[in-house]
Amino acid sequence: MTRIVVVGAGQAGIGVAEALRTTGSSAEITVIGGEEHLPYERPPLSKEMLLGKATVDDLRLRSADWYRTHAVDLRLSTWVERIDRQGRTVVLADQAPLGYDHLVLATGSRPRRLPVPGADLDGVLNLATPSDSLELRHRLSRAGSVVVVGAGFIGLEVAAAATTMGLRPVVVELADRVLARVAGPVLSDHVAARHADRGVDLRLGTGVVELRGADGRVTHVVLSTGEVLPADLVVVGVGSVPSDGLAVDAGLDCADGVLVDPTLRTSDPAVSAIGDCARFPLGGQPTRLESVQNAADQARHVAARLSGDDSGAPYREVAWFWSTQSDLKLQMVGVPGAQDEEVVRGDPATGRFSVFRYSGGVLTCVESVNHAPGHLLGRRLLAAGRSPSREQAADPGFDLKAFAAAPAPVARAQQSAVTS
């Protein structure tokens, strides 16, 4: 029987096991996870769980029974020491080694540390695990002055939770706008204004040069402007780094992530890599994405290949992301270009609108604020390779649903323009 070993029990790793069983695979499946919890959804750690509205048990991807009834050998609290590619064996810390016919690396990512003096003081927190979320909630409930470093998804979600808990956090961001890595200027400005309305003190174009403390506990944040902010809690949300150490040690090609080909195979054809840890070709660029959608869709792609789909089909699902920040629901689909033109559909003053972004006249992505239908239409358009004109996108009376569904003789040309 084919033996498939998956390293990583997050959305990507469990997704492989689930998709294999859904497609009727009878392979022997082992999933190895380092954490003690049953596999869980990660996005709520910085949202519902941080607000005390969910426990890790509420976030389970599958019930405990599911793994047994689907013959998935789930090994929790288990660490892989190394991969022996010659012997096609995974060497575990405290257990017998596991042989594999195919190995899937779904090891995820971990928070980037703040590279400044004082980053290891007590009171300086990252947010990546359920215990981080509980700890942060506890500290927020007792904090006087909170500084959030980084205005990406995590930083702004934490800032939103902090304001809900009655705090007025300062958010420090090196870029000149919030969400600079994932969104266009229209969305950034809207989101920044909403956070400011809620009492967030945003410091854009500003770096952190040092964290100061007393008796081992953080007390102040020194900014690149020279200003010194008081802080008894500092939350760091400055991006993630891929957990690719096992792959590097095993001699697989890596470059800030495990490099994979268009079918998600690593430089060893008996090993695949998916999710946050993988760098795959997207529009010609080796790209690493951190999202539930990417993890789940890449898991399905690899599972289909392992179940006998030998078409060699490249992975090319449309990427999408979401973030919830107090009363803001943000959804993005597609991968933006650096110099995209922005077309607004709907009225930002109502708090519900979408931004259609174009590169060279072709739709590259759609960003939606409190407007899930716009997001779903964006996904349909981009998946079908259909690009409405800028005038059509800007016209709320133009029926995008019908446009996305209609047959389009030029769709192929547009698709290749998007991904070339």
Place this chain on the structure above:
Amino acid sequence: MPMIAFVQPDGSRREVQAPVGTSVMKNAVLNDVPGIVAECGGSLMCATCHVYVDPADAHRVPPPDEDEDEMLEVAAAERRETSRLSCQLTVDDGLEGMTVHVPEGQA
């Protein structure tokens, strides 16, 4: 604990004991009911937990709010009079014995 029944397009039926206060979607996922994808985890962002409440039970659930209503318009499967997103249906004792039908596709 109220019982909720899920009926697949092929007519097969699955009864689930659902804790009060949880969503119908969550009960489907944790009990391995096929056809409820729920890729956004219940954030009202994806419309992949679409169900048809049995017409006989339709009066037992409150109507969809505006957001859910708009999402149902763009769900993958045909919208019917009793279409709902199961993440927005909260289990209470009044739903004992409710039947929901799973559509052909969610994506």
